[in-house]
Structures are given as C-alpha cells and as structure tokens.
Amino acid sequence: MKSNFFIAIKLTLVCMVLFVGVYTVLVLGVAQLVPNKGEGDVVHFNGKKYYRNIGQSFTSDAYFNSRPSAVQYNAAAAGGSNKGPSNPAYLQAIQQRIDTFLQHNPTVQRSQIPADIVTASGSGLDPHISVQAANIQIERIAAIRKIAVPNLQQLVITATEKPLFGLLGTEKVNVIQINIALDQLK
Template identity: 50%
Template sequence: MKKYIWPSVKLTIFMILVLAVLYPSLIAAVSKAAPGQGKGRTISVNGKVVGYENVGQKFTEDKYFNGRPSAVDYNAGGSGGSNKSASNPDYQKLVQERIDTFLIHNPGINKEDIPAELVTASGSGLDPDISPAAAMIQVKRVAAARHLSENRVMTLVSDHIRGPWLGMAGPAKVNVLKLNIALDTLK
C-alpha cells in the first residue's frame, strides 16, 4: 500500500503545478499578445469606451441599425441562447412579436423578406454582426430617421461589409456597433 501512496502524491503535486500554475500562466501570457491584451477589443469614441467589437448591443431607436436579438439581453457575463425548439408555441409567439415590431418600424417590407437573423437570437445571444442583407433591409428606415439619402446610407453599409476570413471562411458580415458609430459621425 505504501508503495502506491507516494507515487500518487507526487503525481497529484505534479498535476497541480501543471494545471493550476503552468497552464493558466501560459494562457495569460498568450492573451497578453492578443489584440486587447486579453481584455477584449474595445471600441472607443472620443476617448470613451462605447462597447466591445465582439459583443452585440441593443439598439432600439429607428436612427440605428438593429442587431440580432439576444436571449440573454446582451449580458456578456453569461452568454446563452433559448432552449426552446422552433416548434415551441412560446418561441413562435416571441418570433412573431419580433416580426411584428420589425414591420411596424420598417413599413413597406414584406414578412418573407426579413432575414431570419433579425428575429431569432443566436446561440450565444451576443452576436455583434449581421449579414449585409440584414443591414440593407434597414437602410430605408435609418435614412429616413436621420434625414439622409438612402444611397448615402447604403454606401456606408457597403463600406462596413467585411468579407469572409481569408476570402473563403465564413459569411460576409457587418459589425452593427461600428456601423452605428459611423452613422453618428456623419455630418
């Protein structure tokens, strides 16, 4: 029995050093080399942090582009999606309410033209990006609310479209916070 205890104690001490000291130290060092030094990539306007590049925010005014709905109310402290299936009556009611709200704020758009991402929450509830189609469908509302030409707003959206990573991985997308900041800086 004694011959098994000492190796177990040594293995336990070794694993504590590796998993509780060395590995966390390595991860902390790697994060310091990443953009934002492990604190996230903040977006600042006039020296004031207004948000994070990789966390969605709630925009409800007509003069702003809306992002994807959030099941966690954009709480970055705990991401999560809805656990309701697409056939769940409560979920269907929630999506219908989002569709109705979108149609009220965007008259002239048909229900079937609304991109699904504008009325359904993502798995994390924190998506900062929408598709170019989801941004373009909101151009008319935003332009009218800001008394700008639709062409000017469309150009701004086009300027904020990021293509797939390395030109092949993932879809094209628009960061909603960056787009709304750019709108606020228009003269």
C-alpha cells in the same frame, strides 16, 4: 488498491497545478503580448468604451438594430435559449420580434425579413448582422436621420466584412462599427 489510490491523488494534484496554475498564467502572459492586453477589440467613441466583438443592444430607430440576444447582451451569461424550433415559447418570442420589426419598418414585407434579425445566435452575443439585415433597415434610418438612401447603401457596402480568406463564412456587418460610422456621417 492503496497504491492506485495514492497514484490517482498524485495525478490529480499534478493536473491541478498544470491546468489551473501553469496554463492560466501562460494564457494571461500571452494575452499581455497582443493588442489591448487581451481585453478584446475595444472601440472608443464619444467618451464611451464599446467592444467590437460583443453584441450590444441598439433599439433606437435611428440606428441599425442588432441581432436579438437570449442573454440580454450580458457577456457573463453568454449562451443560447436552448429552446427548440417547435417550442411554443420560442415561436411566440420569434413572432413578437417579427411583429416589432415590421412595426418599426413598415415598408418591409414579412417575407423579406432575414432570420438573423429575429433569432438570437448560439452565444447570444453575436456582434454581426447579415448584409441583407442591414439593407432592409436603410429606409427607416434614412427617413429618421434625413440621409439619402444611396449614402446609407454605400455605408453598408463599406462596413461589410468579407468571408475569411474569401471562403470561410458569409459577408456580414458589424453593428457597433456601422452605428459609429452612422453617427460620424453628420
């Protein structure tokens, strides 16, 4: 029994050194070799720093709205709400998001609202919306910014990211990227 105890302690110490020390240094070293030194996909616009791969809140009617976030877009607290589809609090939150969306987009019918514009992603930080979610916001943005609808439709087409290798995933629009492009249309 004593011999097993000391073997377990030695194995624990070796694993701690390998997985806490060596692995961490290895990952940090590799991160220094990639663009942006492991800081993520950084975009600079109008003197501000944005992360293209982390969802951010856009609530102004002059911009494409992001996907809702269960963690208020806090990357340190990434995660979903963990509430099931039959949870009354979850259903109430979804209903509030639908009502708010319809209030800001009066030309949209309830049946046209895609799920991703009123539900948070699993991480709560998804930077993308579906092409449909971008398209149903075009009329609102066109009216506020006094931009022709075809110009905004072309902007959505240009900002649409295709599935990986043409097979994996769906077409999507990065909200940060399209909102920066929207500001550059002036």
